[in-house]
Amino acid sequence: MLARLQRAFTLWLVFTAAGWAAVWATRGRPGVAVAGAALCLFGYALVLAVECLLAAWANRRDPAPPATAVQWLRAWWGEVCTAPRVFNWRQPFFSNRVPDAPQGRGRRGVVFVHGFLCNRGFWTPWLERCRDEGIPFVAVNLEPVFGRIDEYVEIVEAAVRRIEAGTGLAPVLVAHSMGGLAVRAWLQARQADARVHRVVTIGSPHRGTFLARHARASNARQMRWGSRWIEALAAAEPPQRYRRFTCLYGHCDNIVFPASTAVLPGARTVHLEGVAHVAMAFHPVVWEEVKRALRAAPSWVSGEPAGGRRPAPGGLPEDPRGGSRFS
The missing domain is CATH 3.40.50.1820 (Alpha/Beta hydrolase fold, catalytic domain)
Structure with a gap:
């Protein structure tokens, strides 16, 4: 069920971005076309940034080692690159690409x-x-x-x-x-x-x-x-x-x-x-x-x-x- 939902959402994002870009490009507004399409496809990066800010705030008094601004930036960018591969590619389209392999007598699984x-x-x-x-x-x-x-x-x-x-x-x-x-x-x-x-x-x-x-x-x-x-x-x-x-x-x-x-x-x-x-x-x-x-x-x-x-x-x-x- 989740694969179908994420597949539909991914395709909706792509078609929405493409449609927006096509409409505004034909109206002679290439800047608006590119900005709107980019917001559709990469708006999640803004959400991730807000989550990182919330986490940094919540971690102020946590016993875990404090993160530096550079570490937060690196973490945010890593998530920006990783999330689409998981939620818009592997899970919706290839969830069963590698079938289970439970057999292996005497070898821990x-x-x-x-x-x-x-x-x-x-x-x-x-x-x-x-x-x-x-x-x-x-x-x-x-x-x-x-x-x-x-x-x-x-x-x-x-x-x-x-x-x-x-x-x-x-x-x-x-x-x-x-x-x-x-x-x-x-x-x-x-x-x-x-x-x-x-x-x-x-x-x-x-x-x-x-x-x-x-x-x-x-x-x-x-x-x-x-x-x-x-x-x-x-x-x-x-x-x-x-x-x-x-x-x-x-x-x-x-x-x-x-x-x-x-x-x-x-x-x-x-x-x-x-x-x-x-x-x-x-x-x-x-x-x-x-x-x-x-x-x-x-x-x-x-x-x-x-x-x-x-x-x-x-x-x-x-x-x-x-x-x-x-x-």
């Missing part, structure tokens, strides 16, 4: 769980890489698109079962944004700790996000900063579960902010500098962390979080500037 307003096409570069390296994988479509996060439990369950059947091993779950909450909802509903090797979340609103403050969709309301749903989920989870998690977060995340809302207490945390929300999923360090999780021995999750010092109660290193940081 990956379940990919996308975020809000996304589908499995979001992960296309990752799926191609897994295919080329022979890593078993399944990528889900979370539907209904605007349903409650609780409704995605069965979708995650089915994907994990496919990987379990194909490999004989507990998978690594990789989740972007809202997908991290879907994984946590599944873990809690199914009490599935023993069926998960590791969980890697990328910019997931584990404690909600300020941007969802006035959201109306059911799943978006659940992602409000400090929502009752999030608080109830956290209260029900055993603290040791978070030791299975690696939380990648960033001080230039334009969707999930304040920045530290994307980490869990007791989890391994990795801070990504100067990268925004969608582009964050394709940062080279993310792939390194997933490969690390795939190689990890099962006993890794039974003790302290691997790599680095014990996180503070808020989930960040005791000295945010001294934790894992990548640019």
